Amino acid sequence: MNLSLVLGELTKGFGKTLLLFAITLIVALPLGLILSLGARSKFKPLKYLVKGLIWVVRSTPLMLQVLFVSFVPFYGFGILNKDLAGFLGVEIYSLTFIFIAVAFALNYSCYFAEIFRGGIESISKGQYEAGKVLGMTKSQIFFKIILFQVIKKVLAPVSNEVITLVKDTALASVLGFEDLFTVAKGLVNQYVNLAPFLYAALFYLVFNGVLSLLFGYLERKVSYYKE
Template sequence: MEFVEIIQMLINGFGKTLLLFAITLIASLPLGLLISFGSRSKFIPVKWFCRGLVWVIRGTPLLLQILAVTLIPYYVFRIGNTDITSFLGIKMKWLLFSYACIAFIINYACYFSEIFRGAIESVPKGQYEAGKVLGMTKGQIFKEVILFQVIKKSLAPVSNEVITLVKDTALASVAGVIELYTSAQSLVNTYVVLTPLVYAAVFYLIFNGLLTILFGYLEKKLSFYTE
């Protein structure tokens, strides 16, 4: 198989990797912030639901979570049955992709929530009290005083999770998603050559390298928020 054909197949797979990465990141960051608020809520049911969810997600492998999200709808609700998906006009590959997205979003939202919760709790209470003295509401205090400090404190651990997310997208293969790793593995199995895996590794390295540069730039830009 020629080099151009291999690269073309890997680019197609990398497109799915990028899509899964983008959807997960866009959805899990705000959801993680909401879960962090829930974990600190004074309303006990919400607090323990959020903390219980985080405990379960952090205590089980992402691979198992993907399988659960993929298989439970089929075996319990028969969602994924070819007759049903044909009736609804849903392509199986996109149904499986949506399952992978759900699993990734929930997983990373829980990890991000712990990062955000730690960052919020690290802000001195005196800053909240000072805001109250000035007549600011809780929302105003968070937006005007706390938010940028939380972003600064969270950036390094969030960047580590984001880079891990790029590599974890390979696990979507268990849900039947044909992403970069799956494309490379398919080429290896078909043509009995290892070069597609090497090329796939280069794709991952370049993308993670760009993300590392981006987060390094953001850390420098936010350095003036350091206490």
């Protein structure tokens, strides 16, 4: 077993893991905020639609969702992946990644939505009323007063989800996406040696360590005030 070769392969896999991780967060954090507002909407149909979506997504396995999304074009609309990739102007390989990213982003936005909803609902009514009597608009109240307090409250649960996401990226292997875990599994089989799993574990460990430090830093940053 050539160590530098193995580490090189694993690093490439880790790059893919990072890509999925980043895209999921970039989409799911704002989408989660939008969904949390939808779940609190006074417009009943929207509220129940969003609540229903959150219920379905949180109640079924992420791996199932990944497979489901990848089957939708063909079983739902009779479109071959080859044709869809051609239509979108991407390689089949990238199409697989798009399926995975869609499922991940949707899944995580639902979890974030529930975290944000809890955060928003924990802000006292008095904060909104203080904004109102000071003549602020609804969006000014939300963005200038409420949002920051919500962010402070949800940092800890969000960091939990983010760390889980790092490990969940391994589920992308179900579609053959060459993330860190998939690559490690391949190497273990190829060399009949467990070491690649240990190296992969080290990658996950170090990355999550960095994330923990980052969130710790952010939590200290917003702890300059108390309620």
